[in-house]
Amino acid sequence: MRLATAIALLLLGHQAAAGPTNRVLPSVVGAAQAGSHIVGLDGTWSGSGTVTYSYRWDRCDGVGANCAAVASVTRPTYQLTSADVGKTLGFIVTAKDKDGSTKAYASLIGPVAAASSLGNIGRPIVSGTAAVGSSLSVTPGIWATTPASVTYSWLQCDALGRTCVAIAGAATASYQPAAADIGHTLVARVQATSGTLSQVVLSGVSGIVGPGSATTTITTTTTTTTTTATPSPSTRPVVTGTVKVGQRLTGTTAGATGYQWYRCDAAGAHCFSIHGAVAATYTAVAKDAGQTLALAVKTGTTSAYASLVGPVAAATAAASTVQPPLTGNAVQAQTLTVGPGTWSASTSSVAYAWQRCNANGRICAPIAGATAASYVPVADDVGHAVAVVVTATIAGKTAAAFSVASDDVLAPPALAATTQPAVTGTLKSGQQITGSTGTWTGTAPIAFAVQWYRCDATGAHCSSVHGATKPTYRLSAKDIGKTIGLTVNATDGTGTKKVAYASLVGPIAAAAATFVSTAQPKVTVQGQTLTVEAATWSTSAASTTVQWERCNANGRICTPIAGATSTAYVATAADTGHALVALVTAHSVSLSASALSAATAAP
Numbered sequence: 001m002r003l004a005t006a007i008a009l010l011l012l013g014h015q016a017a018a019g020p021t022n023r024v025l026p027s028v029v030g031a032a033q034a035g036s037h038i039v040g041l042d043g044t045w046s047g048s049g050t051v052t053y054s055y056r057w058d059r060c061d062g063v064g065a066n067c068a069a070v071a072s073v074t075r076p077t078y079q080l081t082s083a084d085v086g087k088t089l090g091f092i093v094t095a096k097d098k099d100g101s102t103k104a105y106a107s108l109i110g111p112v113a114a115a116s117s118l119g120n121i122g123r124p125i126v127s128g129t130a131a132v133g134s135s136l137s138v139t140p141g142i143w144a145t146t147p148a149s150v151t152y153s154w155l156q157c158d159a160l161g162r163t164c165v166a167i168a169g170a171a172t173a174s175y176q177p178a179a180a181d182i183g184h185t186l187v188a189r190v191q192a193t194s195g196t197l198s199q200v201v202l203s204g205v206s207g208i209v210g211p212g213s214a215t216t217t218i219t220t221t222t223t224t225t226t227t228t229a230t231p232s233p234s235t236r237p238v239v240t241g242t243v244k245v246g247q248r249l250t251g252t253t254a255g256a257t258g259y260q261w262y263r264c265d266a267a268g269a270h271c272f273s274i275h276g277a278v279a280a281t282y283t284a285v286a287k288d289a290g291q292t293l294a295l296a297v298k299t300g301t302t303s304a305y306a307s308l309v310g311p312v313a314a315a316t317a318a319a320s321t322v323q324p325p326l327t328g329n330a331v332q333a334q335t336l337t338v339g340p341g342t343w344s345a346s347t348s349s350v351a352y353a354w355q356r357c358n359a360n361g362r363i364c365a366p367i368a369g370a371t372a373a374s375y376v377p378v379a380d381d382v383g384h385a386v387a388v389v390v391t392a393t394i395a396g397k398t399a400a401a402f403s404v405a406s407d408d409v410l411a412p413p414a415l416a417a418t419t420q421p422a423v424t425g426t427l428k429s430g431q432q433i434t435g436s437t438g439t440w441t442g443t444a445p446i447a448f449a450v451q452w453y454r455c456d457a458t459g460a461h462c463s464s465v466h467g468a469t470k471p472t473y474r475l476s477a478k479d480i481g482k483t484i485g486l487t488v489n490a491t492d493g494t495g496t497k498k499v500a501y502a503s504l505v506g507p508i509a510a511a512a513a514t515f516v517s518t519a520q521p522k523v524t525v526q527g528q529t530l531t532v533e534a535a536t537w538s539t540s541a542a543s544t545t546v547q548w549e550r551c552n553a554n555g556r557i558c559t560p561i562a563g564a565t566s567t568a569y570v571a572t573a574a575d576t577g578h579a580l581v582a583l584v585t586a587h588s589v590s591l592s593a594s595a596l597s598a599a600t601a602a603p
Helices: 004-009
Strands: 019-026 027-028 038-040 044-046 052-060 077-079 088-097 102-106 120-121 126-127 136-138 149-157 185-194 197-202 238-240 248-252 258-264 281-283 292-299 304-305 320-322 326-328 336-338 349-357 384-395 395-404 414-420 422-425 431-438 439-441 446-457 472-474 483-491 497-501 518-520 523-526 529-532 544-549 567-572 579-588 591-596
Touching: 019 102, 027 088, 038 088, 044 414, 044 439, 126 185, 238 258, 248 292, 336 384, 414 497, 422 567, 431 483, 523 579, 529 579
Parallel strands: none
Antiparallel strands: 019 044, 027 038, 038 077, 052 088, 088 102, 126 136, 149 185, 185 197, 238 248, 248 281, 258 292, 292 304, 326 336, 349 384, 384 395, 414 439, 422 431, 431 472, 446 483, 483 497, 523 529, 529 567, 544 579, 579 591
16 A cells, blocks of 8 residues: 555545545534534545444644543534633544445644633634645634734644644744655644733644645535545655766655665566665666666555656756656546656657556556647546656757656546435425535536425325426425425536435425424434434424334335334334434414424434
């Protein structure tokens, strides 16, 4: 396993061989202040069948070290206490599907301030590319009391964004990652001061710092449409230097425990280890002219492979001084682009020939017809690295250089709804309700088509509502006493199509009704127990009653479950493969109103 791949698995939560895949990291929102509630968000996941979630909060010291689980706190909400003051809080999501489970870690929040503080209500945000030679910057955050001054310091953390240490001299709002940061994440420590009040808060975490080119920065946004997070074009060890006889090349990898240089033919095949070339540096000799050079780097028990460099130029010839870079994501149907590189003399023209190589970036063969600066990987590239032989014309002569090789090309991400569509609005005739498309993974662009349906009170006998194909729908007299369904048809950039269903809403009240549902009841799951939370009504309810119902997998055609009339319901074997909903009926004096909860797959 390559070093960068191992680090990525750390950041995404020690993913096992099977289990859901984290696409967007969990995050935490809320004010880091004693007495405030903070809320953990699941992030975005894809998995086999239904994905369920469990949660853990960790209390750590001010730099994210010495973490311990907060006892008995297993919900995604947490009220900060005096015991948290000066501490940072970590939020861990464990996602489970039929194949296994995976953990993912949110950025630390904190240090938690006392109740009397400036009141940070919007944490600082880091932006930019987490790569050596690039630049990161941090916002000052949003404060309830406007600070008179703000100071900054940058911290180097482990791959999970914890156990952070200060970086000497990094005390401005921007920071340029250095070689020592490779394999680490970075956060900014922001201190705001106003009069006698002062508060410190950590920013969100950067992506794992890479050696250069473009490195993916993992974000914590919760957009309604998303493409799968994909690796940077190359996470291989980097070789720097002028590729010619007599010049020294240097391999760069954080934490390396051993090196071996190899001499290969011009296509990166027939490689032989170079006797004694076991240091991070190697000086090319006459025997290397016209050959390519390869470097294997050992870190612990794993080896990583640098991109090929070469062919090595003769001592008197023009040569590559900076390896041509790749940009884009190594994913089937997504575009990769190569740069011309940097040469020891001015070039009059540059030509490109894309190569398909093995997973280690060796044994390369030209890809027929791929001679432009950009290339879109095809199915035959999946599991292979791709690279480019860049040929420059310099003073009437040609010189060639292999580009940085991509990581293994991945198959296109599966089109899937990781958060189901939902419907919001007041459920009575004459009111407009709104449907969201949900959150999706897939190959961009993802296009959506929606259709509203009118069903009976049990979610059966559904018929499409003619012309209702927009995200909003105005309820009519025909809908009174009925339930309303929303279907979202998604099509991604590969032409793949997928359907997702919002939970039914209703029954719909008459226009004259004064006691109606204004927000769909929610259901939470802990183990085998489902609990329906309090609904929201147009006026206060004196009491509520509950009836749990068993529906088909799409949350339609529901039937009452005998005896299931409390707010909590323990799923049984009979519920396997079904969605479960709660019909909540509220009573206020002589009035009553009912609303179906969001549908939840049986645990």
